[in-house]
Amino acid sequence: MDLPSITFSDDQAEAHDRIADLLRSAGVDLDESILTPLSEGKSRLLSVVGKAGSGKTLLLAELTRALEDAGVKTVSGDWEGRPSKDRRTLAILAPTNKAASVLRNHGVPATTIHRILYTPMYDPEYERIADWLAGSGSRPEIEGLTDQALDRALAFYKETKSVFGALATAGLRGSDFITGWKRRDDPLDIGFVDESSMLDEKQFEDLREIFPTLVLFGDPAQLAPVGQSGEMVFDKLAKSKTLVLHRIHRQEHDNPILDLAHALADDSLQFDDFERMIEDAARRDDRVVIAPRANSDLMTRSPVLVWRNKTRIRLIHAFRAAHGAPEYELLPGEPLICDGIELPLKHRKKRVDLEARGLIKGAQCVYLGPGKRTGFSRLHVFGAPEPQVSAASIVKIERPDEEEPFIPYAARMGAAFLHGAAVTIHKAQGSQWPEVQVFGPDLAAAAWAGRVEAGLPLWKRLAYVAITRAETRLLWVKRYALARPENGLGISDLRAAPAPLRLKKTEEPDSDT
Numbered sequence: 001m002d003l004p005s006i007t008f009s010d011d012q013a014e015a016h017d018r019i020a021d022l023l024r025s026a027g028v029d030l031d032e033s034i035l036t037p038l039s040e041g042k043s044r045l046l047s048v049v050g051k052a053g054s055g056k057t058l059l060l061a062e063l064t065r066a067l068e069d070a071g072v073k074t075v076s077g078d079w080e081g082r083p084s085k086d087r088r089t090l091a092i093l094a095p096t097n098k099a100a101s102v103l104r105n106h107g108v109p110a111t112t113i114h115r116i117l118y119t120p121m122y123d124p125e126y127e128r129i130a131d132w133l134a135g136s137g138s139r140p141e142i143e144g145l146t147d148q149a150l151d152r153a154l155a156f157y158k159e160t161k162s163v164f165g166a167l168a169t170a171g172l173r174g175s176d177f178i179t180g181w182k183r184r185d186d187p188l189d190i191g192f193v194d195e196s197s198m199l200d201e202k203q204f205e206d207l208r209e210i211f212p213t214l215v216l217f218g219d220p221a222q223l224a225p226v227g228q229s230g231e232m233v234f235d236k237l238a239k240s241k242t243l244v245l246h247r248i249h250r251q252e253h254d255n256p257i258l259d260l261a262h263a264l265a266d267d268s269l270q271f272d273d274f275e276r277m278i279e280d281a282a283r284r285d286d287r288v289v290i291a292p293r294a295n296s297d298l299m300t301r302s303p304v305l306v307w308r309n310k311t312r313i314r315l316i317h318a319f320r321a322a323h324g325a326p327e328y329e330l331l332p333g334e335p336l337i338c339d340g341i342e343l344p345l346k347h348r349k350k351r352v353d354l355e356a357r358g359l360i361k362g363a364q365c366v367y368l369g370p371g372k373r374t375g376f377s378r379l380h381v382f383g384a385p386e387p388q389v390s391a392a393s394i395v396k397i398e399r400p401d402e403e404e405p406f407i408p409y410a411a412r413m414g415a416a417f418l419h420g421a422a423v424t425i426h427k428a429q430g431s432q433w434p435e436v437q438v439f440g441p442d443l444a445a446a447a448w449a450g451r452v453e454a455g456l457p458l459w460k461r462l463a464y465v466a467i468t469r470a471e472t473r474l475l476w477v478k479r480y481a482l483a484r485p486e487n488g489l490g491i492s493d494l495r496a497a498p499a500p501l502r503l504k505k506t507e508e509p510d511s512d513t
Helices: 010-025 056-069 097-104 113-117 124-133 147-160 163-169 201-210 256-263 271-284 309-322 345-356 440-449 458-467
Strands: 044-050 089-094 110-112 118-122 178-183 190-193 213-218 242-245 288-291 304-306 335-342 364-370 376-381 388-397 406-410 414-419 422-424 433-439 470-477
Touching: 010 044, 010 056, 010 213, 010 242, 044 056, 056 089, 056 190, 056 213, 089 097, 089 113, 097 110, 110 113, 113 118, 113 201, 113 345, 118 124, 118 345, 124 147, 124 163, 147 163, 178 345, 190 201, 256 271, 256 288, 256 458, 256 470, 271 288, 271 440, 271 470, 304 309, 309 414, 309 422, 335 345, 335 388, 345 414, 433 440, 433 458, 440 458, 440 470
Parallel strands: 044 213, 044 242, 089 110, 089 190, 190 213, 288 470, 304 422, 304 433, 388 414, 433 470
Antiparallel strands: 118 178, 335 364, 335 414, 364 376, 376 388, 388 406
């Protein structure tokens, strides 16, 4: 078959052809651009696994482009338009907002699994805008929306394929155009799942129910979800359903971070030897840095990655003290990590609405200040289509040697948060930052503990995941120490939310309007 214009390695080309064969059996012929209607039948499943730098994202992106060229429509989860038996669809999924945003930065229109499992119900007036954005309706005239606002929405949609984000760019809030949320009942079509090493069994089964054709992309060297005994969902698949990318594709110049990551595959490598390799790399290349202490300025946007929970708590305590944060309140600019939604089951609509705003477990946020109502916080949610929201919040700040955290802000129910200046390496999976600090003493403790996970020393899995979170620069922190900040906390670097445009009075119990 004719491959895309890029040059694939042999293993990428083989994987491309195998996936193309899978799609052809599902009625999507990439060679001839022939599409047949989706029909009920057997499920189709493949996994593509490879370590960092093996070309998984490139392969996923090229397959996405080929499917779009063939006429397959990409669905984002926030708007799908009118169903048609002749239409074929693709959803590119990631377990977290951050992981989805990493793909979007590579030009892949990814969304989260939550967005696919739960779909919004739109006010009919704003369905007209969504239809127009998706190319299935004429340009609407909406009272209160200017031509400039519609132009902003269209420009945003062309870049991101997100109707939700486009409407937010026009100055609308979710409560203006969304009347509720429902669990998806109808199946979709083709699903590509990135960072599938993070999938738990329940998510995997949910996806198999929705997508008759499913392709998983994952890294077998990462950490398995907690509670799965070191196994990932693709580990249980037959060998005939698993494609392995062996070759490592480096950047134009050798990447010392990837070199370090792949050195961990050496069975004879010990932790002391690995630290010496990091020191050698730091002498040759400024993309690797030996840091005598953690950088408290960098921690405001890129957390220090640690193994042990007690290390995480002590670093957070030191960070807050260094920035002069009061013990019982947050300062604007402090980083937070969403720890889930604390709501009774009867409030399913509120839960789904918060998750749709990007507040799912593991989401990275920055505290912007208190909301207008008691217990509400204004937040910047990284990776969300509408990044700045206000929501009922339960913020927990843990303290060293104390079992109970103090709670500076708490609604009766809502999104729960932990401080985000430091996170465990498990929680960092799926995320990437330009610069990453890895807390070396914790990795040394893991090495001394001698623990093994799925046949590999735990410290090697931890080190591999931690250092591959760095996009351009790795800082290896050598000592239990924190540098004083050179700059104060701030929020001026965060994109401001669109000016709110309220077209009608809407009761919104789970957000601060």
